[in-house]
Amino acid sequence: MTLLNENYLNLQGSYLFAEVARRTAAFKAAHPDAQVISLGIGDVSQPLVPAVVQALKKACDEMGRAETFRGYGPYEGYDFLRSAIAKHDYQARGMDIMAEEIFVSDGAKSDVANFQELFSSDARIALQDPVYPVYLDTNVMAGRSGVFSDGQFKRIVYLPCTAENNFKPALPAKPVDLIYLCSPNNPTGSVLTREDLEKWVNWALAHKAVILFDSAYEAFIRQPDLPHSIFEIAGARKCAVEFRSFSKTAGFTGTRCAYCVVPKELQIYDKAGNAHGVHDLWLRRQSTKFNGVPYIVQRGAEAVFSSEGQAQTRVVIDHYLANAKVILSSAKAAGLQAYGGENAPYVWLKTPKGCTSWEFFDMMLNKLQVVGTPGSGFGKAGEGYFRLTAFNTPQLTQAAADRLATLK
Amino acid sequence: MTLLNENYLNLQGSYLFAEVARRTAAFKAAHPDAQVISLGIGDVSQPLVPAVVQALKKACDEMGRAETFRGYGPYEGYDFLRSAIAKHDYQARGMDIMAEEIFVSDGAKSDVANFQELFSSDARIALQDPVYPVYLDTNVMAGRSGVFSDGQFKRIVYLPCTAENNFKPALPAKPVDLIYLCSPNNPTGSVLTREDLEKWVNWALAHKAVILFDSAYEAFIRQPDLPHSIFEIAGARKCAVEFRSFSKTAGFTGTRCAYCVVPKELQIYDKAGNAHGVHDLWLRRQSTKFNGVPYIVQRGAEAVFSSEGQAQTRVVIDHYLANAKVILSSAKAAGLQAYGGENAPYVWLKTPKGCTSWEFFDMMLNKLQVVGTPGSGFGKAGEGYFRLTAFNTPQLTQAAADRLATLK
Numbered sequence: 001m002t003l004l005n006e007n008y009l010n011l012q013g014s015y016l017f018a019e020v021a022r023r024t025a026a027f028k029a030a031h032p033d034a035q036v037i038s039l040g041i042g043d044v045s046q047p048l049v050p051a052v053v054q055a056l057k058k059a060c061d062e063m064g065r066a067e068t069f070r071g072y073g074p075y076e077g078y079d080f081l082r083s084a085i086a087k088h089d090y091q092a093r094g095m096d097i098m099a100e101e102i103f104v105s106d107g108a109k110s111d112v113a114n115f116q117e118l119f120s121s122d123a124r125i126a127l128q129d130p131v132y133p134v135y136l137d138t139n140v141m142a143g144r145s146g147v148f149s150d151g152q153f154k155r156i157v158y159l160p161c162t163a164e165n166n167f168k169p170a171l172p173a174k175p176v177d178l179i180y181l182c183s184p185n186n187p188t189g190s191v192l193t194r195e196d197l198e199k200w201v202n203w204a205l206a207h208k209a210v211i212l213f214d215s216a217y218e219a220f221i222r223q224p225d226l227p228h229s230i231f232e233i234a235g236a237r238k239c240a241v242e243f244r245s246f247s248k249t250a251g252f253t254g255t256r257c258a259y260c261v262v263p264k265e266l267q268i269y270d271k272a273g274n275a276h277g278v279h280d281l282w283l284r285r286q287s288t289k290f291n292g293v294p295y296i297v298q299r300g301a302e303a304v305f306s307s308e309g310q311a312q313t314r315v316v317i318d319h320y321l322a323n324a325k326v327i328l329s330s331a332k333a334a335g336l337q338a339y340g341g342e343n344a345p346y347v348w349l350k351t352p353k354g355c356t357s358w359e360f361f362d363m364m365l366n367k368l369q370v371v372g373t374p375g376s377g378f379g380k381a382g383e384g385y386f387r388l389t390a391f392n393t394p395q396l397t398q399a400a401a402d403r404l405a406t407l408k
Numbered sequence: 409m410t411l412l413n414e415n416y417l418n419l420q421g422s423y424l425f426a427e428v429a430r431r432t433a434a435f436k437a438a439h440p441d442a443q444v445i446s447l448g449i450g451d452v453s454q455p456l457v458p459a460v461v462q463a464l465k466k467a468c469d470e471m472g473r474a475e476t477f478r479g480y481g482p483y484e485g486y487d488f489l490r491s492a493i494a495k496h497d498y499q500a501r502g503m504d505i506m507a508e509e510i511f512v513s514d515g516a517k518s519d520v521a522n523f524q525e526l527f528s529s530d531a532r533i534a535l536q537d538p539v540y541p542v543y544l545d546t547n548v549m550a551g552r553s554g555v556f557s558d559g560q561f562k563r564i565v566y567l568p569c570t571a572e573n574n575f576k577p578a579l580p581a582k583p584v585d586l587i588y589l590c591s592p593n594n595p596t597g598s599v600l601t602r603e604d605l606e607k608w609v610n611w612a613l614a615h616k617a618v619i620l621f622d623s624a625y626e627a628f629i630r631q632p633d634l635p636h637s638i639f640e641i642a643g644a645r646k647c648a649v650e651f652r653s654f655s656k657t658a659g660f661t662g663t664r665c666a667y668c669v670v671p672k673e674l675q676i677y678d679k680a681g682n683a684h685g686v687h688d689l690w691l692r693r694q695s696t697k698f699n700g701v702p703y704i705v706q707r708g709a710e711a712v713f714s715s716e717g718q719a720q721t722r723v724v725i726d727h728y729l730a731n732a733k734v735i736l737s738s739a740k741a742a743g744l745q746a747y748g749g750e751n752a753p754y755v756w757l758k759t760p761k762g763c764t765s766w767e768f769f770d771m772m773l774n775k776l777q778v779v780g781t782p783g784s785g786f787g788k789a790g791e792g793y794f795r796l797t798a799f800n801t802p803q804l805t806q807a808a809a810d811r812l813a814t815l816k
Binding site for chain 1 (some may be wrong): 409410411413414415417419424433441451452453454455456457458460461463465468469471472474475477478479480481482515517518521522525526527528529531542545548585616617657658661663664676677678679684689692693694696697699700701702703704705758782
């Protein structure tokens, strides 16, 4: 009799987006003429930019000719893309990241989900709360969570991020091995400063912990003094891995390309105390379980770094940031406390006093026909908050924001 | 101090292709004028067919326009592709596989590597020997292998496939939970008959075991009575998962698209004896750790099923099968025992008496300047065998075969 991985039974149902969809569908059925606008989903609306489409099509043609056809590519990605990433995203900003430290993949979600495989099954995990659910669920599946009770897993160290601490996680009160940090943050839209990151890097170095740093939204940072990468911090090469994506930077949610940076100095240990390079372990993992990203897609991603690609994708991100600004000012006009949205595509609202995240969801849907995401779906500390995203079209975002402003 | 997953330390170095490359490079350095031909690697040489390239480019254009742009797609793949697969590969052959039982992915390697996550960490594994290394390595990483000693892992049940048993694995002598079967086989090129598969399905049903059936090479089957799918066998819906790929069928090794079929009836158990659907478990795994295959690539894969796509890809496979025939007849002309190569892209040679796989490799390289793969690299029972692949161009394959025929 074949037994299952019983850790799967410990997963808490992912009801958040399903429940959002259910309530929205019920409302639409009852009000067929209502113009419901969704600012709920974290998916982009703008098409791929011309420089990317051109590169994709050129690569399709190459794949159709014997002289230029490509079969299996390198597990870690083609040199042309790894070099472009290292040069533009790191070396041009003064960071000593080499092309061979870049691993190209099909998504930051895959990387962030798979990376935990390298670590001991009893590694202690610290997570921001509220949090992107993938960090948590993949550790539950791996058996690191402990039992679920009173809304939390017993072995997970939660780091609450609320208005009270300006959405900045405090250092863990007890020892942990792996720390997931996301900045600009999903869902709160807050961004960690250089000083914040220095604090974390120093703690990780002192405790021989590893930081898994998710900077999928770094392209939304416009304030010059905010760090785009953890590798802007001295010492991070010895304690951190960074995850990035073309999904939000260049509209690749349906095109699938991302990368992670694994510095050669980063080491973890066996029980006997011997050090092992994380770079080598990740290469072993990727070469055994993954066969690389489509050549066509890698050429499309490379085009993001051309001067046309840079200019064109910046215009798209500026549109999304303009959307965020519109949402933010309408929320403030409505008398709501609103956070994020300045260097991030997410606006995080405090619900009015005494109103839960789901009650606010229902009010927004019924009164304004605007769909958002209840903060409680991202963790216990998200209760009393509500997420709106800047990824819809300018027209619909403006229409939703106009409705929001009438709330007062 | 962060500890690693010590199962990784139990992996045996994947020296096979690295050692092949090292010896080949050394030979070339010593003989710069030699015309070395590789029949070693399992990668395709022919470009994508015109129907696929056209569909890819059309999808690129769609991604560049707001009206037709696609963001995140369904985790399981788009309906247009799942339906095309179910219809052409299963229903048209009389199998009752539904579109919702198809999960589209970036590679059969990824699927075959990830599927083991659903099962208990002490599940007992049976593997054909010789074997595609991914089945073994991923179970080593998950801690199911036991210690390595005398060339084998203690907890793995090896099923030797040699000329003595016509490369047909015998049923396990002891209980196992998961059985990996590959037909047409990599590396031996042998194909399991309907009777062979019936024997396995009946055994799995009787023992409540699960068969992980890899039919990545089914498109190479030309003999009409050989099964293309395990779902041609009654009862398989209750005991099997099937993995397939566009890699060898349509030259997608660098384009990345595959799928697995998980029947709704397939169940596994928790320790309390409750049944759980594998389909639901796999959906949970994929939705948590994967974000789907590029829309562009799924449109390219769909085009494989158009009438032009079917005709064009068949021509390419016929070329490879003609290569296999050429290799097979030259090997026989040279007095070698040769297997496979008739409904598979692999020819499996028995090395001359007393000659190890690596000795034969060296002889082929030095005497003929032809590179193949030592059978011992695929497992203990592969010692004394040698793999040649049919994926090179017709010209180079003919040249290599001509050299092989001179061996006698």
